[in-house]
Amino acid sequence: MNSQSIGQSFYLHYGWKFLLADAFPLSNALEKWKDANGKYFYEADFNEENWQAVTLPHTFNDVDLFRARIQDAGSGQKRTFGFYRKWITVPKEHNGHKVLLEFEGLRQTCYLYVNGKLAGYYEAGVAPFGFDITQFIRYDGENLIAVATDNTTTRNISACVAETPNKPDVIPGSYQAPQEKGAKVEHEGVGFFWNCNDFNPSVGGITRPVKIHFKPQVYLTLPLYSNLQTKGCYIYGSNYNLDKRTAQICVDAEIRNEGNTPVNAWLEATLCKLDGTKVFSFTSTKQTIAPVDTISTPLSITPEDAYIWSDEKQAYVPQDESLVADTITDSVSVSLLSATSDTQKLRFWSIDDPYLYRVHISLHTDEGCQDSTCIETGFYKLGYDKDRGVTVNDEPVWLRGYAQRATNEWAAIGIAPEWLKDMDAKLIRESNANHIRFMHVAGTPADVRSYDRHGVVCTQPAGDKERENFGRQWDQRVELMRDVIIAFRNHPSIFFWEAGNNSINKEHMREMRLLKEKLDPNRGRFMGCRTINTLDVLEESEYIGTMLNRHAARFLAEHGPITETEYLREEAPRRIWDDFTPPNFDYDNKWGGKGGRKQSGIDFYDLTSEDLAIAAARGYSEFFHDRIGGGSHKDWYSATATLCWTDSAQHGRQAYSENGRMSGRVDAVRNKKQNFDIFRVMQSGTPALKIVGHWNYPAQTGDNYRYPLKTFNGSYWENTGEYAYRDPKNKTVYVFGSYHIAKIELSVNGKTIGVCDKPDATFVFAFPGVDITEHGEIHAIGYNYNGNVIAEDTICTVGEPAKLVFTLHTSPAGLLADGADVAYADIQVVDNEGRICPLCDSRIDFTLEGEGIFLGGYNSGRFEGFGKDDSVIHENHVYAECGYNRVFVRSTTTAGKLRLTAHMDGLEPVTVECMTKPVDLSDYALTELVADYAAYPEEIPVNTQYIPAIPESDEHKYVPEDQLYCKILIDGQEPDTRGVRSVNKNGCIWGAVLCILERLTGSVPPGTYEFNYDEAAKTLTLTSDGHTVIAEAGRTHLLVDGNENLMDGEPYVTDTNQFVMEVSAIVSYVKGIKAYYDDKVNVFRIETE
Structure with a gap:
């Protein structure tokens, strides 16, 4: 042939x-x-x-x-x-x-x-x-x-x-x-x-990419169960000897013979380095593959029994779940060939050394090579030790990172080419993170490929939203998980398959686990769920997710890894430094107040970048100390993920002031926010520190430091028309220090102004009473517990804007003239010494000449509508934020010179140029996408992903909680308690009772109970089953049908306006419910009939 x-x-x-x-x-x-x-x-x-x-x-x-x-x-x-x-x-x-x-x-x-x-x-x-x-x-x-x-x-x-x-x-x-x-x-x-x-x-x-495959009559199938009903090749390692760095490589390949006669077929697998160097080859035994019957090509593989005809609706409706067949996973009309190598020396994939091979798999018959495929993958031994956590090649790793929407969208360009996803992955690693939990749906193949290349561990879901499904919608989830596992199981960066974004029952958890065992039995991965609430579900799972640490426990960690899935939901835009920075000396917004609810046209948060930094420390510190080997000695967590990696187009809660969800460590075009450096320090395995903010605060003259006074009007905090002044000679300066740092000395212009050895939330070293108008240099020195200097940081006062610095970035192959590739250009406003001007927010205009399409960039807080018209999306200008920004150019299909010029009033224009690279645009010219691989050092790096305990630091920084916090579940689901943590006080469960009663309403038949809260009188009245129960803030007893019933304390109203009381004392009066405390997982369960 x-x-x-x-x-x-x-x-x-x-x-x-x-x-x-x-x-x-x-x-x-x-x-x-x-x-x-x-x-x-x-x-x-x-x-x-x-x-x-x-x-x-x-x-x-x-x-x-x-x-x-x-x-x-x-x-x-x-x-x-x-x-x-x-x-x-x-x-x-x-x-x-x-x-x-x-x-x-x-x-x-x-x-x-x-x-x-x-x-x-x-x-x-x-x-x-x-x-x-x-x-x-x-x-x-x-x-x-x-x-x-x-x-x-x-x-x-x-x-x-x-x-x-x-x-x-x-x-x-x-x-x-x-x-x-x-x-x-x-x-x-x-x-x-x-x-x-x-x-x-x-x-x-x-x-996303589209491929066309030409296959002979005898061929290797593709890992595309929908709609091909095939599973392709599965590659994995076995018999690992980590001391000798050896293993065997196994290939299972599906073969289909659509010819007319049987054939003798075998596999040849060749392991190659990325540069094409052959490492070794191995073959399978010969096997006779019989021809198959005519293959039908269905329009869809949605199960035919999923729907039945309804005469009433004159349409198809879902069949009863009990009458539907199990989800089909078997491939259609295939044979399986398997090949296993001898024991071979390998370089194993790890987070520090994400070493990839290309496995070339060829299908041979007596007439020659028929088909081939190349799969890029890595090999490692994945495990779990209850006393060390998740292990990679028997080395413990502390997984920390971000929970990211799987769309992973960008402003201005919408979607990123393959190489730009590598840039994103490198940024994640630069922030000292090593874990991305994709939320709700599976991350894209391109994103996962980039994480393979750069050592970012993935938690990969299939499809879910916020609660368990039944009937056809559950079967859709199982079918999608089948497709996802088959498509992604050769990717080394995936450690966890996530069965759901909230709790599921034991039957559903078992179904998902068995699906993994059938489709991905040999890579050592874990199947679990974001929330697991009961022991019977736990027994069917392989890892446990928590949300905001509400139900972790040591016995869970003895079963399998615990991962915190999405802490730190707060938002702050990149452009707002703090309350002492011009022009507003405030975050000018429309804040709904503490404990407010999400509502259109109102901001849920009132946080500056400085505020978000402090919130981040309080979030991460909890899970860091509760990790296996951490200072709390609870030994719970193996992994954690904060919400989110990027500012995004998902549901946002700054619904008056912003154009996106502002919870990212980078913005929507991957400009670093201050929170990037905060996490870089907190997540660091080596000593690091960072001074929060800048050192360009203005003099205390004129209207400087004037900010508007506000009053709460019942809906939001509105300006009163009056003003006050902040005191810049009495500001608290914050320095973030990593776990290793015992104390920090802060100096201004060479003069020590304070030493802090009592950090808040492990990482926040506060220096009150600083005069921030004293320009020059602020310098922080970090010491370890032996008194040695181990980290330093300096911020200088920057001069007036003097010039623009413009830098163009392209793929490793240059800017390809294919009509889809992009280049990005970073624009910085700097002073005469080349330092970024942190307060510059000036408009910067751009002109493009030559073969390119200018796509513009992104700014927070600018949008169209509601009295505004200042969006910069696809405009010819952006505004500097904190002195810098980023813009994009898309190539055309004609190669040539591209010239991009930036203009800012008062400064000389600057220009960047490049020649776009000619591309063969014929149909079958493109066989490989441009990617930016990690560089592999000659010496195999040691494991740096485990952060060993420092006993002095734990003793000094860990602060035990003073209450027994717990979780309240209604039929296994957790209500939103508006930030109020539920507490077990001497066996009595206290919490945000109105949130509980609101959620419970949807779980019981109409008319089961009614409740009314008089906000002015701070009185709650509940009626159910002929009883009237009244609770009042400041009164230690309930009135039940007029009779006093003593509680364990007085109800009260929080500063976020939440009515908190002994929930266990009042819900028992709701007809038809059962309520009890589950000591094993610290959960108060409310179950309805």
Whole structure:
């Protein structure tokens, strides 16, 4: 067989045409864009007039992400249908071969047409998927590939996509999920629970890579269960000898024979370094592979028994869960070949040394090589020790990092090319983090690849929102987890599979665990859940997630790893330093007050960057001390993740002042926020410190330090029209020091102004009474417990803006002229000595000449609407924030010179130039994406990811909690208690009772109870089952039907206006509930009938 005719794969990225259909559902979009001859977009002779030429990956939301004011429902980006068209011809050497299309994922739907016919569809919106389009292909002419995709979601929309029942009489795309009362839909269907804009921001278009595979009749399958119903190759190590650094490598490969006769087949696997150097090869035994029957190519693999016809609704409805067959995981019409190497010397993958190999797998028959694939992976031994935590190659690691929405979107560009995701991963590592927990849905293959390359451990979910599902929506979750495990199981960075974003029952946990054991049995990974509330669920899990440390316990850690999944929800924008910085000497906002609720047009937080730093320390310190080996000696946690890595387009709570969720360590274009350095110090395994803020505070003259006084009007804190002045000669300066630091000495202009050896929250060294108007230099020196200097930091007063510094960054291959690649340019406003001017917020304009498209950049606090019109998204200017910012340029498909100039009033313009690199834009030229790999040192690095205990530091810094905090659950789910922590006081459970009663209302039949809270009188009245119960702040007894009933203390109202009382004393009067305390996990359980 000619070597050119074996199986081949290419990225199908060039030569596409795009139209924003701006209509929903699919039937409306199709009708809206029929051409003058009545042709639909997927027909060959459709008129493409006015369609846009694009290169994949592509999004139509780069223009509107972060453009509007943020809402609880997320960003206001367009959610609708888009159409794509592309013509291909099959190369002569692949005449007669199978033709498969692979999509790395698409949000939310993909309706694929080939030569005018529907070839398949996928609507789950998360995992990679593929289609066998062989039967639609013309080998002797051009073929039209057409894709309709929509990114509709829940929240602020009349209806969004629902799952199409897999029935022959159903038109795909005709089922919708109404989101507004009275919304008219073709057929009401079951939506995908994770398809929400608030927790899973929707970025539309073909936003991930697409590949075309040409396969001979005997071939290796692809790991794309939807819709190919195959699992591809699975690679893993075994028999690890860590002392000798040896292991055996195993390959399990699915083979399909679609020829007419049996064949003798075997595998050859070759392990190579990234530079192509061969390390070793091994083969399987020969096996006779019989031909299979004709393979059907279903339009969808949604289970046919999932829906039944309803005469009443004249539509298909979900079948009863008990009558539906188990989720199918078996591949269709395949054989399995397995090969195992001899014991071989290997360089193992680890966080410090993310060493990757390329495993080339070839399928041979007696007639020669038939097919091949290359899988990039790493090998390591993953384990858990109850006394050391998670181990990699038998070395303990402390996993710390961030909980990030899986969309991982960027402002200005919408989506990032592969190499820019590497830049993101390197930033994560620079912050001394090593863990990303993707939230709600699976992270993309490109993100996971970048974490493979740079040593960032992943927690990978499938699909969920905020609670357990049953019926069809649960089965959708299991099917998605099947697809995700199959697609991602060769990626070394994934340690944890997450079954749910909240608690699930034992049957569901068992189902997910057994799914992992069947599909990923040999990599040592853990299946668990963000929240596990009962012992029977624990026994079915392999790791335990907590949220805000509400139910961790030592016996849980003895079972498996505990990971804190999303602490620190607070927000602060990058541009606001503190309350002593001009121009406002305040965060000018519309704050709803402590304990306020999320509401449109009101800010939930009133935090500066300095405030967020202190909040971060209080958050991380708790889990750091509760880690295995930590200062509390509780020995609970193996991993932790703070919310979030980036400022994002998810649901935001600064709903008056901001254009995104401001919880990131970096902003929406990955500019470092001050919180980046805070986490870099706190998470450091070596001594580090950082002075918070700047040293350019103005003189105490004129209106400097004047700030508006505010009063609470019942909804928010509003300006009174009066002003006061802050005292800049009496400010507290904060220095953050890592775990290793015993004390910090702070000096101004060489004069010591204080020594602090009693940090707050482990990391915060406070220096009150500092005169911040004394310009010059502020210097911090950190000492260890032996009195030695181990870390220093200095901030100087910076002069007036004198010039711009402009730096252009491209991929390792340069800026490719492919129409999709981007370059970013960092702009800094500096003084005469080249130091960034921390207070500069001036406008900077840009002009672009040559072969590029200017995409602009990002600023916090600027948006369109509600009386504002200052968004910078896709504008020709940005504003400096803290003296710097970043802008982007996209390439065209013509190579040439690009010249970008920045202008700022009062300063000389500066220019950067580059030549874009010519690219072969033919259909089958692209075989590899540009990536930026970690450099591998010759010497294998030692493990630096475990932070050993320093007894003196633990004794000095760890402060035990003075109360027994617990958790209140209603039917296993945790209500939002508005920041009030529940407490077990002598067996009596105290908490935010109104939050509990509000949540309980939805769990009992209507009329079971009523309650009323008189805010002025601070009195709660509950009626249920013929009883009236009254609780009053300051009174130690309940009145039950007029009779006194003594409690364990007096109810009270917090400074966040939450009514707190003995919850256990009042809920027992609600008819039909059972309430009891679970000592083992410190949980007060309220269970309804």
